[in-house]
Amino acid sequence: MRFEKMTKVIALTGAVAMAFGLAGCGGSGSGSSASGKGGKTEILVWSWDSTLPRTVKGFEAKNPDIKVKVTNVGTNKKEYTALNNALSANKGAPDLAQVEYYALPEYATQDKLQDLSDMGASGYKSFYTPGTWNSVNLNGGVYALPMDSGPMALFYNKEVFDKAGVTEVPTTWDEYYEAAKKIKAVGSYITSDSGDAGFFDSMTWQAGAKPFATSKDGKTVTINLTGDSKVKKWDDYWQKMINEDLINTKIPGWSDDWNKGLNDGSIASLLMGAWMPYNLLSGAPDASGKWRVAQMPTWEKGGTENSENGGSSLAMIKTKDDSKSKAAYKFLEYACHNAEGIKTRVDGGAFPADNNTLKSNEFLSMTSLKDADGKDNAYFGGQKFNEVLSQAAKNVLPGYKFLPFEVYARGIYGDKMTAFTSKSATLDQGIAAWQKDLQNYAKQQGYTVKE
Template sequence: MQRSTKRRAIRSAAVVGTLALALTACSSGSSSDTASSAAAFDENTEYNITVWAWEPTIQQDTDVISAFEEAYPNINVTVTNVGGTSDTYTALSNALQAGTGIPDVAQIEYYALPQYAIGNNLTDLTQFGAADLEDDYTTGPWNAVNQTTNTGDSGIYALPVDSGPMALFYNEATFEAAGIDTAPTTWEEFYEDAVKIHALGDDYYITSDSGNDAGFLTSIMWQLYPDAFQVDGSNITVDFTGEAFQEFVSIWQKLIDEDLISTSITGWSDEWFKGLGDGTLASLPTGAWMPANLLGSSPAASGDFRVALMPSIDGTAVNAENGGSSLALLSAADSSNAAAAYKFVEFVSNGDGATLRVQGGNFPSLQSTLDDADFQASTGDYAAEDLLTYFGGQEYNALLAEGAEDVNSGWSYLPFQVAANSMFADTVGQAYNGSGTTLAQGLSDWAQAIADYGNEQGYTVTVVE
């Protein structure tokens, strides 16, 4: 996902209370009820659908909306940007609780989908033929939109609109100045490179991590131990004991203890982009949606940045997703609009809108786009000379597409992941602020906080120590 808006850490008390509504709101009207009552699409009927989205290519006056309304002249689309991701979820949960002002379509990140699907708040798209699209998408995004409600109804509760297979974005000029010829292929090599880069000066770091956002560490769990969250109906197991993940935790703890990563620079801040631009923050392990953000916010590094596959414990090519989002139909919205709303979702996810969005800088979830020679070379329909220049002529999309093929299978988000993530900064995040808390202790505290919250919501949560 291209993050032109900043995803900020959601603080605990207020957000946990608000997002808990998503687990219970509208449970009286299930997605199956909406599915059975959705009227068939009629090209002679005029429809007015509402969409809540934050992503720049899905806004009112964009090529995507214009192209859709040209293709479907009987469907009028009103897009509202209610804010960033956390603002969207708060507003969505409030609307569901109130039972009014509910949009037909909402953009929801993959990690947040379970929290809305579990309460029967989303419409199963199988009735519209969504199951036939399975082979069109890469594994991670497709698995993410397949969910199960608290009444045991399994289905396809959204369609992917982008993806975020991870990669290591690194400043080749800074690496070379530190005597490093190639990007690290293991996390131990990443540590060794961090020592060399910090030797360039006290303000040089291989990367930054302030511990305020769960996204990075949960992606590392996905990469190295995808069984961290095991969900079986209402029974949940939280297990952070995987050997490879624990090796990573030990390495990351050394990086913190030896002041080899910046723990004071917050992601998406002006200082962060400045460090990425001047090379003092030498790399960034993150999702494949990052290139346009670097180009727009760290232009001084043009020509210096390169892309490498993610490091792993033993150098094996294994990866995870970081970010990415979907479009879902709200089950409590006007069911007479559902078929038209699905036409919009399919157009943006799998039709001409998907191509327009990639041309606008988004990273695709469609396998055919990832395999496209023009996409991989940033030529033809996907020409991006400015980004090719930024990455020194490297065909960076080819490598990002390779990373998408390496995404580990078997990962599950919690059915209340949004609430769980809001507890991260107050538990794991304490290991970054000099409080004396270790990452191991912070992870243990987070696991217990997750268990306490889940048990309060009616789940049976077991923590593996």
């Protein structure tokens, strides 16, 4: 184990933690018997991802001695609360759990995850994209395998852009600002943001910021938001967009109103992860054929800098049961490293984390999505959208680190960033308040804090 176990338990979900019933969630767990019916080894997987259950049939056909049960106990924060409760009680935890990249350091720091290095994963660096590999390779250990990835891209409604006279896709943030003014003049917003911590992380990451760090022994954290010039660079830019009413700050992401805006063109673009296409298809079906995909704008003309937005890994919960761990690793390998398993998930809508898929002709040549009825839908007007997204994955900047209590950090972000709801507040003030809270919280959890 390459992390020192903290003497004080970290509250995984902090302010967002709430009672979450585990009835019906009890499974094999780390302390239960490995044998199921017919002598099979049963493993329990917690995942909200709709593509992971698709891999079970193929895996069980190749491994008839293993039975896999995939259970959805809730999306991200709800699952983390349930997992935290199960781990604390030492009862009912799954064998494998879907964990987003930003939350992975919390579990690894607490010594709750199996280091997969000695099980064969240490040699997988070249298999995965740099962004996803860096996210699971923590302090020299491999604490999960990448399930998918979310390199940022500019998704835009070409019909609205054309109407506004934005005939060239913005390639710099200055051009994006000018496009925002033209789009506002025709009655739409170029995008929306009501205060999303994941978006903040992605945009400051793309700007080159590195405000967070954790020491190798897991005891010291650096929290330097106000002193990072690249954080300031993004905040100043976004504050200008807010001040001039060029972004919609009133509509929360993923709400019905948000989908309506994407559907009718009143929200004309998104700065979002590469997993967005199928969400657009389901959330804004009437806009089919109008949307396109481009690389993210950058700070300098000709730049390529990019970041990740979202994405998940599949992690193994620590267990002393050797047969359990071997069975769990086999499924983890199949779902995240085996070509057949990965293809099953990609065909279901997952955006790949592996380089082989990202460079395959079948993937790169896609011009349509499969709708709910299995019919082809040229949502992006016949564009080979995966060519753009595959390049976006190659452009992700290395070295960005999440806090070892990132779930808590994101949970309180919106409360501090009142600039989205009040003209008298600024993003700089919100960042300072957020930093102070994070530093105090870190000290309460037993960390030494550096600025």
